[in-house]
Structures are given as C-alpha cells and as structure tokens.
Amino acid sequence: MKMPSPSRNGSTKAGDWRSYERVLLPPVRDLHRFDVYVKHGGYKALRAVLTHNRKWAPGKVTEAVKASGLRGRGGAGFPTGLKWSFMPPIDPGTPRYIACNGDESEPGTFKDRQLMEYNPHLIFEGILIAARAMQIDATYLYIRGEYADWIRHMEHELAKLYMEGYVGKRILGTDFSSDIIIHKGAGAYICGEETSLLESVEGKRAYPRIKPPFPAQKGLWGRPTTVNNVETLACTPLIVNRGAEWFAGIGPEKHPGPVLYGMSGHVERPGVYEYPTGMLITDLIEEVAGGVRGGKKLKAIVPGGASVPVLRADMIDGVTMDTESLREAGSMMGTAGMLVMDEDTDMVKFLRRVTRFYHHESCGQCTPCREGTGWIENLVTRIDEGEGTLRDLDILLDLCDQMEGRTVCALADAAAWPVRNTIQRFREEFEAKCRQSIYAMA
Amino acid sequence: MPAKHIRDGVIYAATHVPTMSKITIDNKEYAFQGQPKLLQFCLDRGVELPHFCYHPALSIPANCRQCLVEVGMPIRDRETGEIARNDNGEPVIRWMPKLDTSCSVDMADGMVVRTHRTSEQVERAQQDNLEFLLINHPLDCPICDQAGHCPLQNQTYKYGPEGSRFEFLKVRKPKKVVLGPRVMLDGERCINCTRCTRFTDEVSKSHQLTIIERGVKNYPMTAPGEVFDEPYSMNVIDICPVGALTSIDFRFRARIWEMSSAPSITVTNAKGANCAYWVRDNLVLRITPRANPHINEYWLPDEDRAAYPRFNEHRPGGPRVRIAGELKSVGWEAAYARVSELLGSVEGSNVLFLGSPYATVEDNYLLGKLAASVGAPAPVYIPHVEPGAGDGWLITDDKTPNAEGCRRLGIHPVDPALVHARLEADEIAAVYVLEDDPVASGLFRAVDVQDIPVILHTYHTTNETIAVADVVLPAAMVVETVGTYVSADGYAQRVWPAKAIVGVNRTLRMEMGVSRPDSHGTPFDRWHNASNRVNCKPSWEILPAVARSMGLQSDDASPGAIMQEIAHTIGAFEGAAYESMGAHGVRLAEIGATV
16 A cells, blocks of 8 residues: 555645545455455454564564554544553453443444454454563453444454364464453443443443552452553554554654544534545545535534533544544544534534443443433433523533532543533524523523 | 651551551541551540441441541652651641541551641531531421431531522432331431342341432332341341431330430340340330341341330239139238248248249349258259250340350259159149249149249240249349359350339339430339339349248349359359449450350
C-alpha cells in the first residue's frame, strides 16, 4: 500500500482520505472465511511474531505498538502499548489473561460488529499477537449477547482456527500456547466497563470494581489481565505487517491510525466507514455519509457515542476526529460512532431518550448513579411532556454535579455529561419547553 | 524515618524497627503503623464519618458513596524524596481530583485528609448522597422496626439535606417478601449496600442471597426456589442499615425505645457468644449479638436468638413443698426449713448432689461447698451434648453454657451406671439437683427416686423432675442473675441482670443499675406490670440460706465476692475477677489459671 499522500487541500489531518485504502475492512469478498483470509496474507503477522524470535521478541511487539501511537478504540483512547507494558513480569505458575472487549453497547456505536462480520480473523490474529507480546495464557473475547448471530459466526471461525492449529496448544508448531474463549454477554451495557466485564467473565454480577488495583495487577480471578477493545487489537496485525511508522503516519500525530467511523442519525448514507483518524467532521457528514438527510440543515452531532458531549452545528467548523481537536471543541472522540441530528430534531426529546438509556443501564451499585439516573430521566421527561419548570433545569445541572466523579466507574459521568452539555448548549430549547409548560410561572 | 523507605504510600521494611507514619485529619496529626484503611482508622479514634455499606467484618465495595472525604498527599521531589514546602515551610499538598471513599483509602505517610468538619465540598457531597439515598426510600419510619436505631435515619438527621427536591413517584419494589423462615424483606426500604449478600458470601458462605434486577430496581433475593434458611440468616437483619430485612418473629412487636438491652451471653451452647437481651416490661423480646472479637465477632446463630421465650414462659411462681403427696406453694423460709429437715434426716454421705452446666460457676461452687459441709461426695453434673450438632463455628455439640466451668471446679460428668447401681443398692438417700432435670435427661426414672427426698432448683414448671420433687426452688435464669460462665474455649465471662425478679436483692438491683440504666420495667417504672416478674431467686442466694437453715455457718456474699473466693482457692480460676472479665470476658489460660 502506498503511503498517504498530502491532502488535496492540505487542511485535513487525515491526509488524502479520498484515496485511502481500507485495511481493517478491506474490500475482499468472503474475507470472513478462514481460507480467504489466509489467501490474502492473513496470519502472516502472527507467523512472523511467532517465528522471528529476534525481530519480534515479545517485548519488541509491545515496543512497536507503543511506537505506532495506537490508542484504544473502546472510548477512553488510552495508549495501547503503554497499557500492555503495565503487565507485571512473568511469574511462572500465575496465569495471565486478555479480556477483549466486544460488548459494544453505547448508543450510536456499531463498529465492532462490522469487524466481527467482515473480518473476524483480523480480530483473532490481533488477539494472538497481543497474547504473544504479553505472554498470555487465555483470552476471553466478550461479545454482547444481542450479537447472537455474530457470536455464532465468530465461534464457527474460532473452531476452524483450533482445528488448523492457530489457537490452543503449540500454535503453528511453535512452543507458544494460548487459548481464546468467546464469552457471551447477557445484555447489560455496564459489562462494557472493563472491571465489570471481568466480573461478568468470572460468572458474577457485573458490578464494576474499585480501582486500584488495576486489571494489570488484579484482573480475572485476581491475575494480571489486560482489557482491550476488539478494534484496538485488530490494529496490531497491521502494525506488525506494515510497521509502526506506517501506522503512526496515518492521521494526526497524537492519535493516529485507521478508525471505523459509525455514522448514524439524519444522514443520507448511515453506516460504518473506515478512514484515518483526524477526519474533518464536516467531511464525514457531507462527503462520507452523503450529507444531512433530505438536504436539511445540520443541528447537532454527538461525535463518539451517546455519552460524549453534544456539539452544536456552529461548533464543528474545522474540528477533526481526534483527541486533541475534539477536546478543544468541547467533546471527545469516544468510540467514533457519530450521531447526526438535523434542524428538526427536538433536543429535549433527544436528551430524554439518552437519559432513559442510562437510567435503564445503571447497574445500581453506587448510590449517586443508581438514584440520579432515574431522577434525571424523570425531570427531562417532565420537561418534554410540557410539565417542567425552569427550576428543573437547575436541579438537572445540580444532579450532574452530584453524580460526576462520585462513583466507582464512569457510568455516572457518562450519564451526566450529555445532560449537562445538552442543556448548556441548547438551553433556549429547554427553557422554551419549560415556559410553555402548564407550570410556566413556577 | 528515612524518606526513601516510603514509596507510593507503601512502607518498605528496611529494618525490623516498626516505623511510625503520620496522617493529618482535619488539621490534627495522628500517628499510625502499617497501611490501615482511613474510615476504620477514623472510627477507631472517634472521628465519625457517615457510612452505610462499610462493615469491619466484610469486604469493602465502596458502593454507598457516603463516606467521601478530600484526600491529598505532599508533593515530593522525585530524586531526593524531599517534601516540597511553601514559603511558610508547610508541605505543599496535591489534592486528589475527586473525593475519595474513606472506607477504601489506604493510608500513607504524610497524607492529609479533610472531612465534612473542615471541607464544605465534603459536607455538600455527604448531603447530596443522602438526598439520593432518600428519594426512593419509603420514609415509612413511623411503622418501621429499624426506626430509632436506623443508620439511615440517624445519619440523615446529622448529615442530610433539609428536605427533598424529588417530586416523582418512588420506585416500587416487592414488599413483605418471605426470604426464609426467619427473615422478611421490604425491597423498597433497601438501599443496596450489599451487606447482606456479602455476609452470605464471605462470612456464612451459604451464598443464599444475591442482588437481582438492575439499577434502581435492585434488591437482595434468593435464587428461584431457594429459601434463605441458613443457620445464621438473622445476622443480615442486624447488619442491614435500614429496615429492609426484618425478623419475622420480632417485627412490629416492640419499638426500640420501649426496650432496654442488657449485655450478656447466650446460654444455648458452650460457645459463650456475646449478646444483648432486649427486655420490655420484664419480658425478653429478642436476643441480638454483641460484638466480641475473640468469641463471636459480630454474629449470633439463629438458634441462639430463637431461645428467648424460655425466659418468659413456664416460669414458676415461688417455691413449693410436697405436703401429703401434693406440691403446695409456701414462703421461701418455709421451703428452706423443709430442705434442712429433709437433708438432716439422711446420712450426709448418701446425698447425691447434682451440679449443673446450666448454672453459673458461683452457684456450682456454692453447691460444692454445701455438699462438703454435709459430708457428701463432690457434686457431679449431667452433660447435655448432641454429637454432630456443632458446626465448628458458633454452634457447639454441647448444649449448655458452663460445662467447662463445672470441670474447672472439679465437678465432673455423672456416671449414669454408677448412679443406677447406687440407687439399686439403696446407697442414695436423697438427691439435691441444681438447675437441671435428671428425669427428662434419663439419669434416673421418676419411680427410682419416688421414695427418697428430692430437692430441685428449677427454671421452669415443665421440669419433669418436679413430679417427684419434695421441694421445688425456682431459680433465676441467666437474664435475672449475676454470675460467671466458662465457655468451651476457656473464656470466663460474667453476666448482668436483664430483667427484674420478685423480691429485693441489693446485689441484683445494683448490677441492674449498670446493665439497665433506663429502669424500664423495674419497680421505679410506673408502666411495669408486676405479674411479669418471676418469683425466683438466684441459687447464690438460695444455697447459703439453705445452709444457714441447717445450722451451718454461711454468709450471704455477692457473686463477685464468691468469684474472689474461687480465684483464691481453685487454681483453675486463679486470677479470675469481675474486673478482669469486664464486658468481653477473659481467657483463663491467659491470666495464669492452671487448667
């Protein structure tokens, strides 16, 4: 593949994205099949890592991932190589695990499903490379329960891998052994939280754990564990095959690589699109997704899944999809699942739906989140139903303060951010509804 | 202490000298060793912090989020380890970006903490959290058993908001759920602290309870078809910080402020578990655990709690004497006279004195003295052991509280074959029974002792030996007396009276002043019902009176004085005194008593 050339207009960090060649989801027919994947150079990276002991010693794989600048694709954007290096030194007799997070449940996020459907072996190969790099005994691939079809599909391909000797004992005839176990979720959003996922794999009620200890110290069954997103691990075979420099050269320097953009909402062509990081939001909407549906005007976007702050249409000029640029704009990259809303969207209704989700999905462990999410939904619903008061808006913002940063995991934060930001950035809409309410004078 | 030995709050043992670290809480400095958790450290030093989910015997989930505090660490130079200081020479503190739950914070040298006493942010956070806890709580305190000793109620008064801004329907959850034979759940009152599920997972290990549902609908429940019937199930009632888990037996029976609670021990078995007897109008209404780290920690088996009716039911109404084949109620003096008459009519060496593992050390000791003074052999006792009944924890095979105390007094288990042979050979001319039931226990049949005098100290009118007894002397039970019991593990523990009896006994009244300062149900309480006071006497009052009526020298002595005498004369009790036993007992082996 040729290196991305400078962009035509020179303004986008994503480079010449129009001539970008897809690597996570390459246009190969039936790539999900083991034989097709191998025929197209699949498992070359794994073979290299397992056989070139000098060039690809375990530590060197981690170094390469560090050098590539790969950041987690699960939402938090933590540098992957750094996370791997948190694993303690090998202690014979202490098993080590990877928990690969495929529990994507954030509203607006559906990119992992695309990978599982069209390129599952890239995930498996990525897992095995990470397993080699960190000397992992077993990987639990956690897939959300609602993805029943994709679970069946992945299990089918994994069985083939075991038969062909790519997973399990003495992989590809080397002395490296590592297992992959597909674990099916049961439909709880909270299981996507890394420590909650570990509890779920252990067969317990998925209440998030207090950190520290972090999973690298005490993860699955108290053993060292690394939790990585499906898409994150799918990037590692590419880094091994094409080199860290190639990867680091895609998109902006501090948040490089290919990324799956999940475009949904009021666009002409919703779907998952693979492009470099650092794409202009306007490019994604206008060019990639075909523009706002019906030629309407854009009102707002949520750049990375329901929990990241919403951006008004007038806030996205020149903003690109990477950590830095989005932080400046007042939002986050999240999972790169972008919700697009046109001018007819009722932002109160939008927030009502979002708060309903977090109310439904709060695990109930911590008081502020358990009680706050329900109260917030009640308030937003009341405003939307035309029974709210201006005081309700103050209470809503107060409740955000009362929840944020006061719980074990980040679900309370994720529930509070959209409330705070939607009210702040569309306050006039909320106030208008309150003023029209039957209690307007209150 | 050299600073280089501390890194990331962990003290690396460079020497064997214990290193002292310092922590500043609300501008006050405290020294500590090791790495204790902040909340427990504060509680131990009287620095109160509100909390619900934390329990010292359980794991720390930090889920109630009530014990939030501000935590900071001094900034240290990376290379030298020196603490950075400002112009005034004070350490520069880097505060954690978020509030921390003090229950889960590991203390570290130099740590600085601000509680609600010095931080408005913390005060506000505690208030906010209580507002959240209360929005879906039913606030049915007026009909809730927990009211009056409810951590949620108490802490809301102290730390909570003035009112509520919540104007919606509260969440509906199942109520009156029978979890098991002894525990009932009100799901709406539950604040999801998970103390109950952690108890069944970590302490009793029955794993019978779990949280079901999700989010605000959460509540504890058993698996479908399962019953919460483990032998320690009622402990979850005690540790529940609200009225969600209540006792099926006790619910709605009494308000907490109508009862007095007296510190004591349970007498259901030989463990000597510490408990409180809850009494209203001289009726024992329930038994709850009292913390004792050496014996029962915070727990009590259900069977110990279920034993309370025995203190109220089938209690005798004064002494009785058999006249012309019929038991007739008489006064105490007349009863003593009859005992002396009966014992004086037989050869002293032919009297069988039966001690009792139900009775206190003092009572058994006095019985031994009486036996010696009439020239009888040392008393023996009837063991009540059910092999296999014990669980290696708080339930023992031995169903009596003081067999070890008897053994240490030189009172040994009876040999039934020997008693039988002596009865056959007419070598037993009279039987003196201390607080036991030899007929029901099968030591002998009623017909075997029909023709000889039988003197019986008894707790209950259901005692089967009464049928052949010539004198029935009602004895005070553990809830009415003062005395010492020795557990199977060798802990000597004293008890205090929990309820009043008929008659005047200065010792009991003084002791009750300590155990029941509230005076409920005493003669000073105008609401009390005289009929609930039992006409009985402690055996340590009866036995000296019997001796005196026989013309023997015997002074009335308080149990404390009797224990002093025992400690001086019997090596197995050397050093034992009420002062050393205190409220939590003392292990005799540790104070130099020989076994």
